[in-house]
Amino acid sequence: MALLVSYTIVEPDKGSLNVYWELCKWVLCMSNHTFIGLATAILEDMGVQYGSEKHTHFVGLCKELSQELKDMMGTDGVFLYPTHPTTAPYHNEPLVKPFNFSYTGIINILGLPATHCPLGLGTDGLPIGIQVIGALNQDRHTLAVAVELEKAFGGWVSPSTIL
Numbered sequence: 001m002a003l004l005v006s007y008t009i010v011e012p013d014k015g016s017l018n019v020y021w022e023l024c025k026w027v028l029c030m031s032n033h034t035f036i037g038l039a040t041a042i043l044e045d046m047g048v049q050y051g052s053e054k055h056t057h058f059v060g061l062c063k064e065l066s067q068e069l070k071d072m073m074g075t076d077g078v079f080l081y082p083t084h085p086t087t088a089p090y091h092n093e094p095l096v097k098p099f100n101f102s103y104t105g106i107i108n109i110l111g112l113p114a115t116h117c118p119l120g121l122g123t124d125g126l127p128i129g130i131q132v133i134g135a136l137n138q139d140r141h142t143l144a145v146a147v148e149l150e151k152a153f154g155g156w157v158s159p160s161t162i163l
Helices: 019-027 035-046 053-073 098-110 139-153
Strands: 078-082 114-121 127-134
Touching: 019 035, 053 078, 053 098, 053 127, 078 098, 078 139, 098 114, 098 127, 114 139, 127 139
Parallel strands: none
Antiparallel strands: 078 127, 114 127
């Protein structure tokens, strides 16, 4: 299971920052932090608190899912899963669809190795791909399968002319 990481913003020699003040600075293009970083720090404070009943419930669900995937893959299997629910998003599009990250996020939470494999372009001309997910500590399997998939499907293709 992956370790819990805090998203509190700390800068050297300044200590913790006021995230809400940084958000105001971001609106005025004066912050050194990204919107996603600031939003994550704010949501962390509003979310499930470590050690709470809800937290314990979610940890239990993660353990169940982890066991289910372990039983399915064994020690040398892989699981193919979309990287994203759509073709590659346009710049800043994830800001209005923040939960599309869950396709990769759930695998990160479970602490499993995953390799993104580009498969070419979708019908809208934007890149598409898939995750190759492996059993714990079996990164070599995800990489080997990704290499073969990339060969079979043509791999990365530029969506536009590169000058």
